[in-house]
Amino acid sequence: MRDDVDGLTVGQAAAQLGVTVRTLHHWDAIGLASPSERTPAGYRLYTAPDLDRLRRVAIYREIGVALEDIRAILDGASPEAAGTLRAAHAQLEERIARLNRLGSGLERMIAAHERGVPLADEVQREVFGSGWDPEQARGAREAYGGTRQWRQFAEAAADRTAEEWREVADRVAGVERSLADAMDRGVAPGSAEADDLVERHREAFSAYFPLSRQMQVCLARRYEADPGFAAHYDGIRVGLAAWFRRAVDESARARGIDPETAVWE
Structure with missing residues (x-):
């Protein structure tokens, strides 16, 4: 030693x-x-x-x-050292590609949590229409970013393509047109047809986050009371926001929910 x-x-x-x-x-x-x-x-x-x-x-x-x-x-x-290392290199390349895919997915997830809709502004206008304001989605983050529903929305939004967003927007718009048509035809809130439309709205909206019937009551009341929402619905048909709120209230009552005490849950 x-x-x-x-x-x-x-x-x-x-x-x-x-x-x-x-x-x-x-x-x-x-x-x-x-x-x-x-x-x-x-x-x-x-x-x-x-x-x-x-x-x-x-x-x-x-x-x-x-x-x-x-x-x-x-x-x-x-004797096969080069082959062994070549195989290891191929595995490493696949691992790098997988990590890159994970990184891209994580970037989209961060964007969804921070901005709501992880699409470029011009793509958002193309998908949702020229009247769409991307700042509204970003503003929603400030208002609702700490809620469970925002997290659910962001999780769903992160993997959604522009075409999938277009399908969601078209489905919601289709329900809104059906609501306006029903109101025009004098369909009464509380009727079977009105109740079916309320359910269609809840299902279509759940593409953003799961919407319970109690939450739908709260949402319909906001559609009527909030100037921005009311302008959107009354722009489709004057009085639609109020008609839809009554239809949702009646649908809730039929299921044992008191609209006056409904809470966001």
Whole structure:
């Protein structure tokens, strides 16, 4: 045993390589990469050549090469070393592609949580119509960003394509046209036809987030009371916001829900 031994302890080597001490002990136990020196006190040390081998083991292991294949490659005992590394490279490329896809999905999820509709402004206008104001969606984040419904909306919105958004918008618009037609024909709130339209509205709106019947009561009342919503519905047909609110109230009563005490839940 020499007194001038220079090297790193197991803990120091593990810290430098970014692996655990347990991992180095395992590689040592199976004879894959072992410290070749000892201190005068008997502590095992990794020398510079030892560390070079450890770095190569760590790199190969990180890209998915099996430990036995690593041993064969490093010891020059693998006639198929290039093939083994080529296969590992292909797996690494697929892993990178998968992570890139995950990253893109995460970016869309962040955009959905922050902005509501993760589409460029011009695409939003194309999908929802020239009268659509993307600032309204961003404003909704300020008003409702802390709610469960906003989180549900964002989760659904993150993976939705422009075409899928168009389908949602068309479905909701179709229900609104049917509501206006029913009002024009004198369909009475509380009738079977009005009740069916209320259910169609609830199903179509649930593409944004799940809408309970109690929540629908609250929403219909806001359609009538809020100037922006009222202008939208009365722009389709004058008086539609009030007619729809009455239809929703009657549908709720038929199911044992008192519209006067309905809450957003």
